[in-house]
Amino acid sequence: xxxxxxxxxxxxxxNLRAVQAIVNVDGAAETLAVVKANAYGxxxxxxxRVLVNAGVRWxxxxxxxxxxxxxxxxxxxxxxxxxxxxxxxxxxxxxERDLTPVVWTVEHVGMLERAAxxxxxxxxxxxxxxxxxxxxGVDCEGVxxxxxxxxxxxxxxxxxxxxxxxxxxxxxxxxxRRQRDRFADAVQIVVGNGVTVEWIHLAASSAVDEGSTLxxxxxxxxxVGAKVMVRPGIALYGYCSAITAANDGVIGCAGALGKLVxxxxxxxxxxxxxxxxxxxxxxxxxxxFTAKSLMRLALLPVGYADGLRRAASSGVGDxxxxxxxRRAAVVGRxxxxxVMVDVTDLEGVALDDEVVVLGEGVTADDHARWSxxxxxxxxCGIRAKFVES
Numbered sequence: 001x002x003x004x005x006x007x008x009x010x011x012x013x014x015n016l017r018a019v020q021a022i023v024n025v026d027g028a029a030e031t032l033a034v035v036k037a038n039a040y041g042x043x044x045x046x047x048x049r050v051l052v053n054a055g056v057r058w059x060x061x062x063x064x065x066x067x068x069x070x071x072x073x074x075x076x077x078x079x080x081x082x083x084x085x086x087x088x089x090x091x092x093x094x095x096e097r098d099l100t101p102v103v104w105t106v107e108h109v110g111m112l113e114r115a116a117x118x119x120x121x122x123x124x125x126x127x128x129x130x131x132x133x134x135x136x137g138v139d140c141e142g143v144x145x146x147x148x149x150x151x152x153x154x155x156x157x158x159x160x161x162x163x164x165x166x167x168x169x170x171x172x173x174x175x176x177r178r179q180r181d182r183f184a185d186a187v188q189i190v191v192g193n194g195v196t197v198e199w200i201h202l203a204a205s206s207a208v209d210e211g212s213t214l215x216x217x218x219x220x221x222x223x224v225g226a227k228v229m230v231r232p233g234i235a236l237y238g239y240c241s242a243i244t245a246a247n248d249g250v251i252g253c254a255g256a257l258g259k260l261v262x263x264x265x266x267x268x269x270x271x272x273x274x275x276x277x278x279x280x281x282x283x284x285x286x287x288x289f290t291a292k293s294l295m296r297l298a299l300l301p302v303g304y305a306d307g308l309r310r311a312a313s314s315g316v317g318d319x320x321x322x323x324x325x326r327r328a329a330v331v332g333r334x335x336x337x338x339v340m341v342d343v344t345d346l347e348g349v350a351l352d353d354e355v356v357v358l359g360e361g362v363t364a365d366d367h368a369r370w371s372x373x374x375x376x377x378x379x380c381g382i383r384a385k386f387v388e389s
Contacts, residue, residue, distance in 0.1 A: 002301040002337075003269040003357065005382060006389040007042055009050040011264045012236060016054055018260035019232045022208055027218045027228070032081060032201065034233035035070060036062035041379040042237055042265055043386035048073050050388075051236075060231055064090040067099040081126060085136065091115035095123050102162065104128045104138040106149045109156050116155035125150075126160035126199070129186040131179040133166050143186045144193055151194035160199035160229070161187050168206035168213070169255075172246040180213065184220050197226045205235035209255035210243055238263030239364060239375045266359030266389070267307075267382055270352050271323075273299030274343075283340055284332025289314050296344045298328065300355055303337045307382040308357060309371040310334045317370025322356040323349055358382070 016033065023029040033056045034040075039047035048059055048070050058079045061067045067080045074080075082094070082101040088111050094101050095115045103109060103125045116123045127146065130137030138146050150158040163183045167175040183202055191197055200221055207213045208230055217228045234240065240258035276296050283289040283297070300321065304310045312319025313333040320327045321341055328341040328349075343349040358364060364375035371378065 001385050003267060003306055003384045005043070005384045005386045006266045006268065006359075007046045007050075007386060008264050008266070008389050009046070011238065011262050012047060012050050013054045015236050015238060015261045015264065016051060016056065016232075018257060019208060019230070019235060022211070022257055023203075023214060023228075023230050025214070029214070029217075029228040029230050030058060030199070031056060032058035032060050032229050032231045033236055034060035034083075034204075034231055036060055036066060036083060036233070037380050038066075040234060040237050040376065041382050044070055045073055046386060046388050047236075052078055058229070060233070064093050064099060064101075068093055068097055071097045071099070086111060092119075095119045095121055100124050100126060100159075102126050102128045102136070103156075103158075104130070104136060104146065106146055109146070109149050109153060113153060113155045122155050122157055124157050124159045126162050126201075127158050127190065127195075129161065129163045129183055131163045131182040131186070131202075132175060133164050135164075137163065140182050140186055143189045147190045147193035147195055150190075158190070158195050158197070160201065161190055161197050161226075162200070163202040164204065165202055165207055165213070168204065168210055169241040170244050170246050171210060171212070174246065176213065180216060187220060187224055187226075191224045197224055199229045200224070200226045201229035201231055203230045205232045205257070206241050208232060208235065209240045209257040211256055234376055235261050237265065237379065239379075241374075263359065263363060265364075265379065265382075267357040267384060268359070269300050269302050269355050269357055271298045271349065271355060272301050272351070274349070274351060275299070282332075284313075285335060286333060289332040294344075295331075295342060296349075297331060297340045298323070298343045298349055298353075298355075300339050300341060300357075301337060302357055303335045303339055305336045306384060307378075308334055308339060309367065309378070309381075311371040312339075312367065319367070319370050320362060322359070322361040323353060325361065327361065328355075 035044045060081045128137040167173045243255045281291045311317040319330040331340045364378045367378040368375045
């Protein structure tokens with residue numbers, strides 16, 4: 001095969017345990033493991049099964065289509081939260097597959113009621129509050145209206161209230177404090193309008209890593225008789241955003257969780273060609289690289305069609321791969337299906353040698369730095385065969 005991705009089930013479980021150890025310091029919190037976007041590019045078929053075998057009872061998916069696929073993987077008994085907006089056509093599958101959708105409009109409630117009544121089966125939902133992201137969720141002024149609608153529904157039961165933090169990785173963030181205040185007010189309004197709330201949640205990986213929100217959530221949960229849930233995503237896969245300071249934005253070291261987690265994914269390929277070039281020879285499209293002396297190059301069957309960004313080209317992001325634990329720099333431009341790397345100083349490199357494109361020694365953060373993006377986007381963009389290691 002051209003290239004493949006190995007998923008370490010051991011590291012995935014270790015990362016899960018790291019999350020659970022942190023969130024249970026301030027009192028037991030349920031862990032909803034986010035496996036949306038094909039488990040952040042890690043293959044939900046592998047990841048969901050490993051997590052459920054490790055005791056996870058809740059998984060987060062992007063949409064109903066993902067929910068259906070993950071339900072087929074994990075079977076019944078595992079709760080699946082559908083985190084994106086509903087359409088009318090989705091509602092039958094939601095009821096039949098026992099999915100738990102996020103709602104925030106009375107129209108969402110009405111659509112689900114019709115599907116649930118038709119099936120003779122009630123559906124559980126989580127109400128999303130827009131506390132400052134301006135994406136999904138009911139704004140704080142509209143909370144009472146939808147809370148009353150949910151409280152009076154025979155077929156739709158609101159068991160959770162949630163939101164999402166915009167700046168969770170910033171220590172002492174004014175934005176986070178404002179969002180927490182809005183969320184607390186909204187939860188009180190929901191409860192005050194007759195909804196029994198079982199779960200509250202707004203902490204994703206960065207909030208767990210930064211830490212200051214966890215104790216606050218426990219206090220709020222205690223006031224309304226609810227339990228706390230956290231929604232780790234990227235941390236499960238071994239990455240966390242850097243914690244920054246609110247006053248000057250200086251990038252600090254990793255937070256408590258970031259110091260513990262390790263990357264789960266290793267992307268590999270093999271050497272399919274070797275050649276020597278002389279001083280003055282050029283390499284790749286645009287002849288952007290010219291050899292200054294005799295060089296030995298290895299040809300790898302990966303390129304931007306597979307998710308290796310063109311920004312890793314020499315003279316741009318100056319990317320590299322790992323061969324036998326040693327760096328081999330990209331030479332010339334990354335093309336659609338091929339890339340050349342410099343192995344002049346790496347003795348013993350031979351055809352069919354294994355190459356790490358992303359993994360130990362060359363992380364998703366490295367790839368993101370070359371491309372001017374974030375590790376999430378790099379991981380989600382890899383297209384290769386997945387295997388569990």
